[in-house]
Amino acid sequence: MIEHFDPSLVDWSRSQFALTAMYHWIFVPLTLGLAFIMAIMETIYVKTGDPQWKKITKFWMTLFGINFAIGVSTGIILEFEFGSNWSNYSWFVGDIFGAPLAIEGIMAFFMESTFIAVMFFGWKKVSKKYHLASTWLTAIGANLSALWILVANAWMQNPVGTTFNPVTARNEMSGFWDVALSSTAINKFLHTISQAYVLAAIFVVGVSCWYLLKKRENLFAKRSIIVASVFGLIFSIFTAVTGDGSAKEVAKHQPMKFAAMEGLTQGHNGVGLVAFGILKEYGEEKNVDFHFKLEIPKMLSFLSNYDFNSFVPGINDLIEGNDEQGILSAQEKIERGKVAIAALRELTVAKKDGNQARVNEIAAQFNDPDFKENYFRYFGYGYFTNTKDLIPNVPLVFYSFHIMVILGFFFIAFFMLFLWLGIKDKLENYRWLFFVAIASIPLVYIATQTGWIVAEVGRQPWVIQDLMPVKIATSHVTVTTVQTTFWMFFAVFTVLLIAELKILFKQIKIGPKGGE
Amino acid sequence: MSKRQNIFKRIVSFYIEGFLSMDVGKKLWLIILIKLFVLFVIFKLFFFQNDLKINNQSKDERSNHVLEQLTNK
Incomplete structure (x- = not known):
């Protein structure tokens, strides 16, 4: 029963999911980016001979x-x-x-078993152009695989293109393209x-x-740096642009996450962007305040709505409501959510009693646009009693967001500098930059992981935005089971990571072999 | 038919020769095989069973179970 849900089960299940997702994301981005970088390098080889x-x-x-191999x-x-x-x-x-993951599975299987094989085994067996095409298709295939996973994740942040069937308790897809091409999914x-791509480019420059x-492999290293710097510069700028797009999506569909990202307690017109800040101690009351902050005046309003004087809601507006801005209070949402849950409960009883007429009647109510818009939309809120539970971990989200953004801008400068010095062939004059590049490899992993922390911790307490809180989503398993598997994963994935690093370091020490 | 067999044979030998000529790959394949065994045999069979499916055979039973979970608050 839900009333007996165990908070520690929820915490351990969340921790386990976070652990596996974060480990998985150590391997994936390098695969996605490096695939394109080597495709570009091979294209130059085919063009120049x-x-x-x-x-x-x-x-x-x-x-x-x-x-x-290690990450698959x-x-x-x-x-x-x-x-x-x-x-x-x-x-x-x-x-x-089901649909996006099935497409991902099929696509990954075919792409990985065919084009990767040609890419690795086909150097002397297929023509240069066929080999090059396989390398590009490997890169495109890997990235398309990622698309479907991210579409699924985007739906959880902004559930569109679906209709809830109260009889089966399932969401049914009403528009595949609405799900696949939602603005949240695209961004x-x-x-x-x-x-x-930025991560892979930093990796190439660092190595x-x-x-x-x-003082080894001079030509190899310089050419690699130039290709990776061009690639990295383009995509670090693109990341900033798409980050802006993503932030606008968050502001629109997940305003609480947006407020947490900026540590914004009280909304108002013309809100400044916190470039850097230190938060005061964050207690049970979840009051957010700063020791100090550096703010760019009115910039948050502009970035949210392209209007320097627009209103941006803060945490208090979203909890207490703001009539002037048409924001419902969290308590009102909770009451509306309870109405939707009560209707579903009544349907469940009618179903159990075999009262099909009543089941149909309530099911029709769930299809009524007014009920959808005013009650079912807040379904998940009905599971809460304390409105403070609707606030995510603000310090974690705030610092993660700012670390990600600061590192993002650092990477743009990094690529500009390396590209400039690489083209001018002056890299050796600044040997300290080599240490910066090597140190930037762990930094880019931190940036990418903090990005996921913003996305996933920022949307708490929701597993599906506004519809299903995390505490309702768990299974009937014991905490001990989850704890056991948590540590098993930790051990297995750590061994895998160590194996990867050992093999990688060994290969890097060996260095590139002859071209033919 | 014989042409198809030739193509099939060529594909098989392409993979076999490819695997045999790998230098770093052999160690990687060992890691992949151990990993897949741990994930799909040990983890999936012994630790990650889908209780919803096991305890509720039909889709209707699963629906009813989740409805109970969602509404018995």
Whole structure:
């Protein structure tokens, strides 16, 4: 029974999902970005016929292969967890997850078993152009796989294109393209893959700088740096642009997350953007205040609505409501959610009693646009009694967001500098930059992980925005089971990560081999 | 028919020769096989069973179970 739900079960299930997702995301972005970087390098090889470019391509392809091999299937654990730990959620989302994940599975299988094989095994067996096409298709295939996963995730943040069937307790897809091409899905996909490209570009620059530091593989390293810097510069700027698009989506569909990202307590017109700030201690009352903050005046209003004087709601507006701005109070949403849950309860009883006429009557009510808009829309709120539970962990979201943004701008400057010095062939004059590049590899992983923290912790307490809170989504499993599997995953994934790092470091030490 | 077999044979030998000629790959394949065994045999069979499916055979039973979960608050 829900009233007996165990908060520690929810916490452990969440921790386990976060652990597996974060480990999975260590491997994925490098695969997504490195695939395109080596495709570009191979294109230069095919165009110029210079064997040095083949040598460069093959080296990065080897590192791609190691990362791909270690990372492949780590995401499948997340699907296991949906079934075992989150069965209410899995049933409730219905075919919304099924369709994109099935497409992803089929696409990944065909792309990975064919084009990757040609890419690795086909150097001497197929023509240059056919091989090049396989490399590009591997890159495109890997990225399209990511698209479907991100579409599924975007639906959880902004559930569109679906209709809830109260008889089956499942959401049914009413428009595939509404789900696949929702503005949230497009922005999420573009922002996520572009930051993956930035990660891969930093990785290439960092590893290449290690060679320059060791005074090895000079030409290889410099050429790699130039390709990666061009690629990285384009996509670090693109990441900033798509980040802006994503933030607008969050402001529109997840205003509480947006307020948490900026630590905005009280909304008003002409809100400034916190460039940097230190929050005061954040207690049980969840009062957000700053020790100090550096603010760009009116910028948050502009970034949210393209209007310097527009209103941006704060946490208090969303909890207490704001009549002037037409924002319902959290308490009002809770009451409306309870009405929707009561209707579903009545339907459940009628179904159990075999009263089909009453079942049909209530099911029709769930299809009524007025009921959908004014009651079912707030379904998930009905599970709360304390409005403060609707506020996510503000400090974690705030700091994660700001670390991500600060690092994002640092990467733009990083690529500009390396591209400029690379073209001018002056990299060796600034050897300290090699250390910066190597240190930037862990930094870019921090940036990408904090991005996911903003996305996923920021939307708490929801597993599906406004419809299903996390505490309702869990299965009937014991905490001990989840704790056991948590530590098992931790052990297995850590071993995998260590294995990857050992093999990667060994390959990097060996360095690129001959081009032919 | 014989042409199809040739194509099939060529594909198979393409993969076999490819795997045999890998240098880093052999260690990676060992890791992949161990990983897949741990994930799909140990984890999936012993730790990640879908209780909703196991305890509720039909779709209707699963619906009723989740409806109970969603409404018995």
